[in-house]
Amino acid sequence: MAALVALRRDLHAHPELGFAEHRTAGIVAAFLSARGIDVYRGIGKTGVVGVLRRGRGTGVIGLRADMDALPMEDAGGQPWKSQHPGRCHACGHDGHTVMLLGAADRLAREADFDGTVIFIFQPAEEGLAGAKAMIDDGLFSRFPCDAVYAVHNWPELPLGAAQTRPGAIMAAADRFDIRVTGGGGHAAQPHLSPDTLLATSELVVQLNTLVARAVDPCEPALLTVTRIQGGFSHNMIPAEARITGTVRTFNPQVQDIIERRLREMATHVTAAQGLKAEVTYQRYYPATLNTAPEAQVALRAAERTGLRASVADKPALTSEDFSFMLQAVPGAYLWLGSAESRPLHHPAYDFNDALIPLGIRWFCEVVRDRLALKT
Structure with missing residues (x-):
């Protein structure tokens, strides 16, 4: 876990804006390739897709993380503060990327599922519709998925809590x-x-x-x-x-x-x-709309991860371009509690590294739920 925390902080120190995530994409591709995962680059400009197959199962599950930073100054005081003026990982996409890499590493080593996992590392979530760019570039025609899942750190919830809901989750x-x-x-x-x-x-x-x-x-x-x-x-x-x-x-x-x-x-x-x-x-x-069965999968996986999982009372008025993926494929978007931390998009925000193992386990539990080994 120490290596993943170090990687997360390295990404925080070297943020890249939408469709310019060349260094980040290179790190992601090298990490996946080193674990025997098939890698495809340049999907939606700087997007990366990894494909991991196990057994004879025909099920295919997509897991998505966003990679881009925000065009703002980093006002944090940590040693891994952004080294690039006007760029800052103030929304936690550095942490999302590392959580999905950690899940890819664990799933590649443990192989306790039957089917195919598609790891989707998406560029340009912050207002530039990187998800749509990947879809337009053939994401789901080249890598068809039965369902797709994503997670976002959520400072409005305490650490160890998780929420989602069927239907609208983001505006x-x-x-x-x-x-x-x-x-x-x-x-x-x-x-x-x-x-x-x-x-x-x-x-x-x-x-x-x-x-x-x-x-x-x-x-x-x-x-x-x-x-x-x-x-x-x-x-x-x-x-x-x-x-x-x-x-x-x-x-x-x-x-x-x-x-x-x-x-x-x-x-x-x-x-x-x-x-x-x-x-x-x-x-x-568009609005981010979870399909009801996949929202239940997300909550079940959160419970098995040891999180305090609950149905959100109401959606948020913030937006998310994972919505484009949910228009194309059934799926769900989960809020993973990260408080105490600064609010998202705050200039001194820094991802809570305590979330990394929780996010990894959640991604893996989603795969196990959907692609359980046949007995």
């Missing part, structure tokens, strides 16, 4: 960008020019009422404005301003309502000020 994630144009002039002559900042400010306020007034209160949904840009001088009304934000939903019909109303709102609010709004709306990750 769909959309991004909107609104460009307001048609103004520009001297700040001392507001009567001669439409005020882009006034219209943009009004639009921000109205957007924050959209979910409450357009969506059924029983439907979970969220809209958050995350960026407002406009202006260069204290005495100038800018010619344009921009708004950026995110929408999170679980129901595609609610997603449709919010997009339509957002476009209408942007058009009408700005038009009332004599301006125009250009809206770009991107649905970049």
Whole structure:
């Protein structure tokens, strides 16, 4: 286990952004190959797949880990702090990678299953849809799976706890960008020019009422404005301003309502000020939806691992591109408690190494559950 902890910390010190995980992919490929696992590289640009076959069983189970880091500074104080400015493993993908490598090592040595395991090391989870890139590059046509499973460390749960649920576990994630144009002039002559900042400010306020007034209160949904840009001088009304934000939903019909109303709102609010709004709306990750039988497998495996397994009361409004894999293949996504630790995406976050043996055992128990040896 000490070697795996050292590897995790090495990956933390050398984070790589989405579709640039060349060093990480090389380490993964070499690790798998050294254990007699068939290795396939370059799937979805920098993705790596390992294939391990045992016995005569026809069952095939996929296990997935993400490899990429975030574009942010590492504010941690540990010796294995990121050595690369502007890159940080602040979501624990270094730990996910090592847990799956540890499971591959154990399954290759112990061989206590009958069938095939597909180890999926995915690039670019953080907003770049690396899972979709792997699927588009033939992941499941080249390596068909009966089911696929993934785990994510979860600081909101205590160490030793695990949760998942049938159905929605993570939200769909959309991004909107609104460009307001048609103004520009001297700040001392507001009567001669439409005020882009006034219209943009009004639009921000109205957007924050959209979910409450357009969506059924029983439907979970969220809209958050995350960026407002406009202006260069204290005495100038800018010619344009921009708004950026995110929408999170679980129901595609609610997603449709919010997009339509957002476009209408942007058009009408700005038009009332004599301006125009250009809206770009991107649905970049669908909701992560577990299939019920596979969610039960994930919870059973957690119990056999010795974890305090339970059904989550509600899904999270964070998003995950494992959702694309679950659209293609049945499967489940598990939260593995990691507290006490910093929140995910915090600049001083560091993966809790105590999770490594728990994650390894969970992956292995999933395989044993689905590919049990015939007696």
